[in-house]
Amino acid sequence: MMLCNCVKKCIAYLLVLAMTFGCFFGAETKYAGAAAKAKLAKKKVNIYIGKKHTIKIKDKKAKCTYTFSTNKKKIATVSKKGVVVGKRKGTAKITVKEKNKKNKKTRKLGVVTVVVKKKVADNNNLTDETPTPTVSANNNGTADNVTTVATPTPTPLYLSYDFSDGNISDFVAQGEGVRIELAPTGYDDENCLKASNRINRNGWFGCGMGYNAAKSLQAGKIYDVSCYVKSNNSGTDTITLRSIVPNNRGGFSFPTQVGESVKVKGGEWTKIDVVFATPDSIKNGLVLYWDAESTSDMFLDNLEIRESKGLDSTFKDTFSEIFGYVGACNTYSQMRDNKTFTTSLYNSVTMENETKPNTFLTGSNFGGGANISDTLPDGYILPDSYRDSTYPVLNFKTFDDVISTAYEYGFKVRFHVLVWHSQTPEFFFRNNYDENRGYVSPEVMDGRMEYYIQNVIHHIYNTPHGKDVVYCIDVVNEYFHNYDQGNKSPWNAVYYPEEKTESDRTDTPEYVKKAFEITYDALGEFDLQGKVKLFYNDYNTYEVCNRIITLINYVNSDRKICDGVGMQSHLDVKYPTPGPDGKIAMTIDDFAREGFEIQITELDVTDYNNSGMQAQYYYDLMHMLVSKKKAGVNITGVTFWGLCDTNSWRRDGKPLLFSALFCPKDSYYKVLDAAKAAWAQ
Structure with missing residues (x-):
């Protein structure tokens, strides 16, 4: 037993010596060949545009070399020594690899995610600042030592989507049956957005992947939009970016094309660069969506949206x-929805259809039935010349919107047009306002023309801001081209039934002069004669110049009531x-x-x-x-x-x-x- 105890004491003594020796000289024998592997010090870094960051590697080995590569050179570059430079806002991934010099084996050390941010200017470098005074009080209670503190200029919006994070929550499928999902075939990395099952595409709206723009963009702003697109169509395809606004009925308004369409080769990435202005109101939503002309699968990558000055x-x-x-x-919707574009370029607007007789007489530029009342509508003017016993009800709803929007946007309105053979419903010239009946007499037509012009003029200048915006009127349009559609004008059919061909047409039509007289006299009730200019408007005026001169001089033969000519x-x-x-x-x-x-x-x-x-x-x-x-x-x-x-x-x-x-x-x-x-x- 004593021998065993002695042996135990000796072993313990030797262990103590070994441990003590190890404390001074290290335990190299025990851990030989088990040195720590090199690894990245950080796997994510944030830097500002223009700034640098050096990627650090722990436990680097002298027998190894290290390489660095970036997946987004436009966002962040990296040197051979691992120095990263931020180029523009976004996210890049730097891959680091280790290569053994002796055995030539290479292993992936890891990936550093680099988030490049746009630095907000400091107070010393602001160029557009709003000073806010700060004041200290002296013993007299008065202010002294007034200084200013600059309010930083808001950083313009910048959004970037490369789908590397797998997040597609800001995107929607646009069109019946369309599916969107991530695909491993990105432009410069492993991810992009794919739109498939586009078999129900129609030519009016198209279909594809949509971006929920109302979620991040602001109303009434201008944005530069760039992205890469691809189609799997064999041969070529055409890809178009469009915007669409949901309406109050659960559907969508008609889409608006954004920028030019691009031709793409099947399977190849193509870049789109456009400028887009959001409508003044996007409270109902706003979707930007990409549509390919074919029904093939299509792809989107590297979408960038940045605020622009326009x-x-x-x-x-x-x-x-x-x-x-x-x-x-403009149409009314174009004027309403494109304020930023139109107000930067123009001070005047002509409505494409909203002030033509079709719209007032039927409520639609595309025509329709007459809205005829057995009694004179409230507030309407009834001229002495009126011979009918029923009365057209004029639809001014859209026109009133035109006036208020034009005033809000600072536009003057060039009113087009009162008397025209085209885009005037046929029933306006027929007995009982029935397009299937015969033409009325010139006397009845005189009353109808005066009824129409008087009530349009009175509505214009009794409407709030009508006087402020409507500065001139095309009274008569294209008289010298009223046979161009192959048929005699209904105006001439009423007033000149004996006229057989275009060569029989007079250069001094009485109804044209009457139209100017009625309009001019109506303006007199508002003290606007000579202030609101009245025009005869026509196209190819260089081919009928002398005839137009004859017509206008005839109209002005008693008094000057036609100010001039509109050359289309x-x-x-x-x-x-x-x-x-x-x-x-x-x-x-x-x-x-x-x-x-x-x-x-x-x-x-x-x-x-x-x-x-x-x-x-x-x-x-x-x-x-x-x-x-x-x-x-x-x-x-x-x-x-x-x-x-x-x-x-x-x-x-x-x-x-x-x-x-x-x-x-x-x-x-x-x-x-x-x-x-x-x-x-």
Whole structure:
């Protein structure tokens, strides 16, 4: 037993010595070959744009080399030594690998997630600040040592979606049966958004993946939108970005195209860059969605949305100074929903359909039945010339919205039109207001025309802000082209039943003169004679110039009640010649010699063959117009017929200054250059 105890004591003593020795010299024998592996010090870092961060590796090995790579060079770059530089707001992933110099084996050390942020300017570097005074009191109770503290300028909105985090909660399936999901075939990483089952696509709305823009974007703002898109269609496909607003009935309004469509090759990523302005109100929602012309699966990646300044007021300021009025043709919804675009460019608006007889007489530009009352509607004017026993009820609902919105946006309204053979319902010319009956007599038509014009004029100028915004009126439109549809105008059918062909048409029609007389006299009740200008409006005026001169001088034979002529100017790059020696210039000179006020009322220039001549044509035309104005010709307004090519009535010819909203063409810059050059001469 004693021997055992002695042995135990000896063993314990030796263990103590070993432990003591280990404390001084380390336990290398026990852990030989088990050194700690290299690893990343951090797996996530935040840096600001323009700043640097060095990726640190713990327990680096001398026998190994380390490599660094980024999946988003546009967001963050990384050097061979692991120095990361923030380039723009977003998230990038830096992959770090370790390679053994001896055995050449490589292992993935890990991934560092780099979040690049946009730094808010500090108080010393603010360029647009709102000072807030801070005051200290002295012993007298008065303020001294007044200093200011700058309020930081709000950082413009920036949103980025690369789907690397797997989150698609801000996106929706747009269209019947469409499915959206993540797909492992991203533009520059493993993830993107896919829209499939697009078999029910229709040509009006399209279908695809949608972005719930109302969730993050603000009303009445401008945004630059960029993204990459792809289609699995064999061959080529066309992808378009659209916006759509839910209505109060659980459906959607008609979609609006955003920017230009892009042609894509099947299976290849293509970048889209557009500018988008949100409507003034998005309380019902707002969806941006991508639609492919085919029904194939489509893909979206690297969506970036950043707040933008949009267009400045140079265009509007330049043409307002020269002509007084510069405008565009809009529908009411286009005017209402595109305030940011239209108000930056124009001070005048012409409604495409909302002030035409069809709309007032039926409530729709597309026509419809007459709303006829057996009694005179309350507040209506009944002229002595009226012969009927029933009365049309005029629909002014949309027009009232036009007036209030135009006033709110600061627009003047060019009213178009009172008397026109087109877009006037057939029943207006027929017995008992029945389109299946015969034409009324000239005497009955006199009363109907006066009833209509009187009540329209009274409504305009009795409506709040009507006097503020409606500054001129097209009284009669296209008299010299009232056979262009192949049939005799119903106006001429009533007043000139003996007229058999266009060659029989008179240049001095009595009903045209009466229309001006009725309108002019109605304006007198509001003290607006001579203040609201009255025009005869027509197209191809250079082909019927002398006949128009005869007509206007006939209208003014007793007193001046027609102020001038509206030259529509639906042109083409091949005809007519736009310069100082061309037909347009000569026609303007002829009208000017008669003392007519001149407005260019429906300007667009088609280029159906994509010849590339449009920009120069616009330059030559505008240089000529401005030169005429500077020389004393009374040109008082220029109106472009539409906002952009995508909503032009001649869209196949791409006739306007913008291909899409906020997408100016060379023609836009040429028009502006021409105006400045001619005005400076």
